Amino acid sequence: MYYLILALQGYCIYHMVKNRTPYYWVFLILFLPVIGCIIYLVTQVYNKRDAEKITSDITNIINPTKKIKDLENKLAFSETYQNRIDLADAFLEIKxxxxxxxxxxxxxxxxxxxxxxxxxxxxxxYFRIDDFENIIAYAETIKHQSEFKKSKSQFYYGMALKHLNKIEEAEINLKAIDIRYSFYEERLALAKFLFDIKKETEAKEILNEIYNESRHMTKTNKRLYKSTIIDVEKLIKELN
Incomplete structure (x- = not known):
């Protein structure tokens, strides 16, 4: 029972951090372990369709390598393309x-x-390890496909171009993800890039757009993008 309570607390805190849930929940989770976790799960996480995923997530928190070992065994038994992709995704998930x-x-x-x-x-x-040359090499194999346009991959491509001082190409690709009511973190990075290349007016416009959009976000999105919104508000104040 003790270890189950610890696992529940661990999952709730993990979920809280991942989804940027208000920090006051941590006190309820830690000081009222059973009741606090139940309240958090019911109000912030749980629905019937999520039950299986919650169980899986708790298992992975207790033993984060279990999923990897299971997928490695699955690949060893049947070396299929999908089994290898699933294993690669699992490694990416645990960084x-x-x-x-x-x-x-x-x-x-x-x-x-x-x-x-x-x-x-x-x-x-490759983006997570700052391998910008390989980002560019692989992005250029798919950049002409329609799915690449206005995607996170195009953003990573633009950031890699920026780091390799290919400024004009970087600007074109980074501006592609400037889409209203989406890509908040990426658009903040775009605004910072525009400040760096002395395009302050365009940068300010993006910051103001993100700020205005944040006023109409759902509670879930406000939690999810809380740190981004705080950074945007801080930059706007510094500019005024």
Missing amino acids: DYNNAISHYKEALKDTSQNNFYATTQLINA
Whole structure:
């Protein structure tokens, strides 16, 4: 029972941090372990469709390598393309980027597959380790596909171009994700980039747009993008 309570507390705090739930929940979770966790799960997390996922998440918190071991065994038993992608995704999820990259690259050797998803995940993994040259190399293999346009992969591509001082190309790709009511974190990065290249007016417009949009966000999105909104408000105050 003691370990179950610890697991519940761990899951609730993990969920709270991941979803940027107001910090006061931590006191309820820690000081009223059973009742606090139940209240948090019922009001912030739970519905019937989520029950299986919650159980899985708690298991992964207690033993984060279990999912990896299960998927490794599955791949060893049946070396399919999808099994390898699932394993790579699991490594990416636990921030083991080198192993994720290794498996995505192995999956890409199967040219009979539509490798768009694997390539975007590989770009994501390379972005996490600041390998900008490989981001560009792989992004350029899919950048002409329609799904690439206005995607996070295009944002990663733009940021990689920026870091390699390819400013004009970076600006084109970063501006592609300037879409209202979406890409809040990416648009904040775009605004900072525009400040860096002395396009203050455009940068201010983006900051003001994000701020105005934040006034109409759902409670869920306000929690999810809380830190981004705080950064936007801070920058706006500094400019005034």
